[in-house]
Structures are given as C-alpha cells and as structure tokens.
Amino acid sequence: MDAAPHNLPPLAALRIFEAAGRHASFSAAAAELGVTPSAVSHAVRTLEDRLGIPLFRRNAKGLSLTPAGEDLLSEATRAFEGLSRVMARLKEAQGDAGLRVSAAPTFAASWLLPRLADLRRRHPRLSVAITTEQEWVELGDGRFDFAVRMAAAPSGPGEWLRLAPVRLVPVAAPAFKGLDVGAAMARLPGIHVTSTRDDWASWSAAQGMAPPELARGMRFDTVHMAIDAAAQGLGVALARLPVCDADLASGRVTALAEPLETGMAYWLVGRPGVLRQFDGRIFAEWLQAELTAELTPEEKATPETPSVTGTRARR
Incomplete structure (x- = not known):
C-alpha cells in the first residue's frame, strides 16, 4: 500500500x-x-x-x-x-568535515581566523575546516571545496568569485614612524618572503627604485612571519592589504609609503557546483561581504569577473 x-x-x-x-x-x-x-x-x-x-x-x-x-x-x-x-x-x-577550505597561511591566520567567530555566530551549524599547506589544489579530487587564491584574473578551471584587490605597502617597526621608505631602508634591510618573490620586484619597479638585496635581509616563507619580523625591528617588509590591515590598524607596524595597487586580487575558487549548495553559498556570501565591507568606494566600483567552471586552482 x-x-x-x-x-x-x-x-x-x-x-x-x-x-x-x-x-x-x-x-x-x-x-x-x-x-x-x-x-x-x-x-x-x-x-x-x-x-x-x-x-x-x-x-x-x-x-x-x-x-x-x-x-x-x-x-x-x-x-x-x-x-x-x-x-x-x-x-x-563519509568522513566529511564540513566545508574544506584551502588558504594561504597569512590570509588564514591574519584575516580569516579573527573573523571565524562571527561566521560561527551567524551560522552556528556551518562547519569549516581550514588547510594552509603550500601545494597545488585539485578542487575535483574530493579534498577541498574552496581555495582562496591571489591572481590578476581567473587563470584556470574552477568557479571564481572576486573578493578584494591586493595592495602592497612597505612597513617597519613603530619606532620608524614618520620616516619615508628611502630613509627607513637606508637603515634597515629588506625582509623577503620566499613564496612571494615577485612582490619586492613589482613594488620597486613601480617606485623607480632598485629592489632590496636578497642576501642582505632575512627570508621567511610566509608574509605573516615577515610582518612579525618587521614589527620586531628586523627590517622592512611588504605587507599585503587587506589581509595585513589589522597589523597597521593596531600599530604593530607602521606604513612607510602609500599602498600600491598591484592589479592582483584575492579570489574564492570553488569546486564545480559548490556555489549552488546551501553551505557553499552561505560561506561564499559571508566571505565576500566581509571583505567588501572593508573596501573603499573606488575599490567597490571594480567590476566582478564572472565565474568559470573547472577543477583546478593555484595557491
């Protein structure tokens, strides 16, 4: 019956x-x-x-x-x-730990982690697992649902959602507040990040300056550690905004120049179909709203790039 x-x-x-x-x-x-x-x-x-x-x-x-x-x-x-x-x-x-998100260490530690309490308060039933391994991410292999990546434009498969433009600014310890970047770098070495070797070259070329010597300064594998070193007076580091906004706002480091537009942006790259699922849509909308709230009117006016479909994203 x-x-x-x-x-x-x-x-x-x-x-x-x-x-x-x-x-x-x-x-x-x-x-x-x-x-x-x-x-x-x-x-x-x-x-x-x-x-x-x-x-x-x-x-x-x-x-x-x-x-x-x-x-x-x-x-x-x-x-x-x-x-x-x-x-x-x-x-x-099925061994499912909720939404699985791959993010660069500095983005995860400096920007995402301090805001996860807000995400939990707004969506207490949403489970998120964050991974910060330095690796290629195959979004179709079942390991990850999202990857937060930096790129000028969608550069491969995946569903791409533009989050915020990336800007670079040289920073040093608070004791160097008021000095311009030339005066500070005459007294301090440059701090280099091995995973972002192009940052100093791009910033220096835009300023018409020679990049700091790699052999003279300290080297780290994350921007987060480089900012910590700059805060301790060990040199001048290049901070990435908006992920390092809190370091400047708190006074841990001081900016030595105006932020430089790079033409790059942070993107949320999803495996195919994840943005049509409830948890995936909620996480993506929350992340984009949080980053958009911190943008200037000029940055908000930047048109978003439509998503493309596929399976691979670069860290």
Whole structure:
C-alpha cells in the first residue's frame, strides 16, 4: 500500500519560520540564514496565508508567537533537529568535515581566523575546516571545496568569485614612524618572503627604485612571519592589504609609503557546483561581504569577473 503524500507547506518557508520563531526576530533569522529581513517577513506571511492563521503577534514591543505559532515552532524545531542529526551522521560516515577550505597561511591566520567567530555566530551549524599547506589544489579530487587564491584574473578551471584587490605597502617597526621608505631602508634591510618573490620586484619597479638585496635581509616563507619580523625591528617588509590591515590598524607596524595597487586580487575558487549548495553559498556570501565591507568606494566600483567552471586552482 502506497504511503499518503505529506501535506506540508513549502519547506523553505517553514525553515525560515523556525529560525524567526527560535530567535523571536526577523533580523536575527535573516542573519543566520543569509537572507534579508524582508525575505523572512515574506516567507512567514506566505506560511500564514497557506495555513490561514497568524503565527506571530506584531506590536511595538516586537514579535511574539501565537499559540498556533508556538505549536508549529515546537514541531518544526524537533523535525529540523532530527534532520540535522541524520545529516551529521551521514557526513561522519563519509568522513566529511564540513566545508574544506584551502588558504594561504597569512590570509588564514591574519584575516580569516579573527573573523571565524562571527561566521560561527551567524551560522552556528556551518562547519569549516581550514588547510594552509603550500601545494597545488585539485578542487575535483574530493579534498577541498574552496581555495582562496591571489591572481590578476581567473587563470584556470574552477568557479571564481572576486573578493578584494591586493595592495602592497612597505612597513617597519613603530619606532620608524614618520620616516619615508628611502630613509627607513637606508637603515634597515629588506625582509623577503620566499613564496612571494615577485612582490619586492613589482613594488620597486613601480617606485623607480632598485629592489632590496636578497642576501642582505632575512627570508621567511610566509608574509605573516615577515610582518612579525618587521614589527620586531628586523627590517622592512611588504605587507599585503587587506589581509595585513589589522597589523597597521593596531600599530604593530607602521606604513612607510602609500599602498600600491598591484592589479592582483584575492579570489574564492570553488569546486564545480559548490556555489549552488546551501553551505557553499552561505560561506561564499559571508566571505565576500566581509571583505567588501572593508573596501573603499573606488575599490567597490571594480567590476566582478564572472565565474568559470573547472577543477583546478593555484595557491
């Protein structure tokens, strides 16, 4: 005997109602789900129209559930929690650690890590695993869902989403504040990053200067370590913005010149199809919104490059 079909309203509207009822706030539900408050209001109204009964009382003091809303919220929360437990078991059985993101060490440590608490607050059910190995990333081999990369434009397969332009600025310890870059480099060696050998050459060429001698300065394999060395007075390092914004804002290092536009940008590169999945879309929208919020109006006006499809991305 065939089972009777389920008499359910649209599940998307039911999920939005559950978040709104749990938070007693359309704005908080919108933040959790990555939608606008008006979209939450519209979904709740659609659900109320479908049921023919009010689910919320709306007044000057805010929102409160009606008895019918409390009944529906209890059952909806129980159902979604049950589904979440099943999904977690299925992912665990497959060895799935959530969204797997490959990022350069400095981007991960200096920019992404300090903001993960905000991501967790907004989307507590979203699981993210960060890897910072220096390697080629095959986005189609099942190891990674996203890679954060620096490039002038989409340079290979993958679904590319432009995040923010990259700028370079020479920095030194706070004791050298007020000196220009020439005066500082007359007293300090350049600090080199072995994984970004072109940075000093590009910056120096744009300034009409000779790059600092590689043999004279210290060498590190990450920008993060180079900035730490500059903060300790060991030389002049090239900071990449926006990932090193906090180092300048906190006064750990001081800028010796105006930031230089490089023509490069940070990109989020996804495996094919990940941006159409809920977790992937939420993570991508959050990451882009966080970086865009820190851009100047001129930088925000830079047109985005459409995504292209494929499977490989360079670190």
